[in-house]
Amino acid sequence: MHELSICQSMLSQIEAVARDNRASAVHRVKVQIGPLSGVEPQLLQQAFPIAVAGSIARDAILDIELLPIRIECQQCGGESEATANKLICGHCGHWQTRLLSGDEMLLASLELDRATNKKTATC
Amino acid sequence: MCDTCGCNITSGNRHLLQPAGKLEKTADGKSAVTVLQSLLSENDHQAMHNRQHFDKHGVLAINLMSSPGSGKTALLEATIDALADRYRIAVIEGDLETENDAERIRARGVTAIQIATGSACHLDAHMVHDALHQLNLADYDLIFIENVGNLVCPASFDLGHHHNITLLSVTEGDDKPAKYPVMFRAADLMLLTKTDLLAVLDDFDPQKAEQCLRQLANPAPMLSLSATRQQGLEAWFDWLDDAITSHRGRLEQGETVVPKIQSDGARWHAGEPAHP
Numbered sequence: 001m002h003e004l005s006i007c008q009s010m011l012s013q014i015e016a017v018a019r020d021n022r023a024s025a026v027h028r029v030k031v032q033i034g035p036l037s038g039v040e041p042q043l044l045q046q047a048f049p050i051a052v053a054g055s056i057a058r059d060a061i062l063d064i065e066l067l068p069i070r071i072e073c074q075q076c077g078g079e080s081e082a083t084a085n086k087l088i089c090g091h092c093g094h095w096q097t098r099l100l101s102g103d104e105m106l107l108a109s110l111e112l113d114r115a116t117n118k119k120t121a122t123c
Numbered sequence: 124m125c126d127t128c129g130c131n132i133t134s135g136n137r138h139l140l141q142p143a144g145k146l147e148k149t150a151d152g153k154s155a156v157t158v159l160q161s162l163l164s165e166n167d168h169q170a171m172h173n174r175q176h177f178d179k180h181g182v183l184a185i186n187l188m189s190s191p192g193s194g195k196t197a198l199l200e201a202t203i204d205a206l207a208d209r210y211r212i213a214v215i216e217g218d219l220e221t222e223n224d225a226e227r228i229r230a231r232g233v234t235a236i237q238i239a240t241g242s243a244c245h246l247d248a249h250m251v252h253d254a255l256h257q258l259n260l261a262d263y264d265l266i267f268i269e270n271v272g273n274l275v276c277p278a279s280f281d282l283g284h285h286h287n288i289t290l291l292s293v294t295e296g297d298d299k300p301a302k303y304p305v306m307f308r309a310a311d312l313m314l315l316t317k318t319d320l321l322a323v324l325d326d327f328d329p330q331k332a333e334q335c336l337r338q339l340a341n342p343a344p345m346l347s348l349s350a351t352r353q354q355g356l357e358a359w360f361d362w363l364d365d366a367i368t369s370h371r372g373r374l375e376q377g378e379t380v381v382p383k384i385q386s387d388g389a390r391w392h393a394g395e396p397a398h399p
Contacts, residue, residue, distance in 0.1 A: 001244060001276070002243075002244060002245055002275075002276040002279060002280075005243070005247065006162050006163065006279075009162060009163055009164070009165050009166060010162045012165060013158065013160055013162070013164060013165070017156055017158055021154065021156055023154075027153055028153075031162065036304065036305055036308065037279065037305070038275065038276070038278050038279035038305040038306075039162075039279070071340065084304045084305075085300075085301040085302070085304040085335075085338060085339065086301075086338050087308075087338065087339055087340035088338055088340070095337045095338060095340055096340065096342065097340045098340070099340070105161060105162045105163060105279070106158075106159055106160065106161060106162065107158045107159070107160050107161075107162055108157070108158060108159055109155055109156060109157045109158055109159075110155070110156045110158060111153045111154065111155050111156075112153065112154045112155075112156060113153060113154070114154050
């Protein structure tokens with residue numbers, strides 16, 4: 001259960017991006033998670049509100065995009081999808097494969113309200 | 124990890140970055156900012172910094188991972204007894220509570236720094252950095268980091284070390300690599316421990332354990348040993364000798380090595396200057 005510490009690390013990145021963009025609020029946080037990242041999406045979803053409480057992202061929605069495991073065979077060169085504990089080539093059955101995707105743990109994008117977008121009141 | 128050169132871009136997320144990609148502007152007009160940064164980028168920067176410390180002093184750092192009770196400390200005791208006159212060794216111990224393991228290592232005449240994580244199930248690069256402040260790295264050739272006993276979380280955190288070693292004791296079941304793929308995929312070497320007990324176990328097949336490791340597309344060598352019965356240790360010591368020799372050769376070329384779990388992006392940037 002290391003998802004809370006991962007969320008806390010993510011929050012400091014969110015705060016940095018929000019600062020750079022002079023954002024007044026963060027509405028949505030999109031992350032990409034692969035099955036081989038060691039992160040459990042459900043636990044990340046539960047840990048997120050705890051980590052962001054009181055921060056600029058306190059009302060943000062966490063959007064988790066699950067990425068498939070894709071491998072490339074070093075023998076036949078074919079690409080195939082695989083499961084987490086069976087990374088063998090779907091075409092020739094060889095075990096010497098290279099992971100193309102499936103271990104990602106990425107903060108993909110943020111939706112922000114930018115302070116500079118706000119109209120200043122005129123009288 | 125870095126977010127400037129595209130090393131975080133994979134076939135899974137490339138579509139998000141294309142011009143007029145779906146993340147540019149949201150339906151209700153909110154600004155969308157593409158980040159594509161590892162969720163652990165702070166940890167990874169600290170880890171890179173730790174690795175530079177190790178490399179500057181010519182130290183090889185090895186991360187030991189396994190279930191609780193698989194014999195990490197016993198392996199270290201046997202290793203220190205055999206190699207302490209050949210290499211200057213120190214150990215960083217990670218446990219939730221107690222100094223028990225550190226005291227066992229100190230009893231062998233070697234410096235051991237204990238990190239008590241409280242309730243954290245893994246070590247991270249910042250904890251290891253704090254421990255390094257208590258060591259004069261110029262005094263050591265080889266540093267072992269004995270991670271918290273856990274087959275899940277430690278695999279996700281780069282500590283700044285060079286190699287991951289995953290222990291699997293024969294009492295745990297030969298299908299452990301299939302059950303914990305993230306951990307065993309990270310192994311640069313798998314050590315099958317307590318193999319003296321194989322004689323009394325009828326349900327552990329070392330070949331099946333190795334087959335489960337290969338199904339993770341992991342070519343790491345598997346060595347069998349019993350630390351308490353002094354069996355199979357020579358092959359392990361040879362592996363360590365090779366690892367130290369290779370590391371010194373790499374350092375002379377201005378290169379280093381990052382543990383296996385790290386993406387190619389991190390590997391390409393292993394030599395970049397310290398993060399400000």
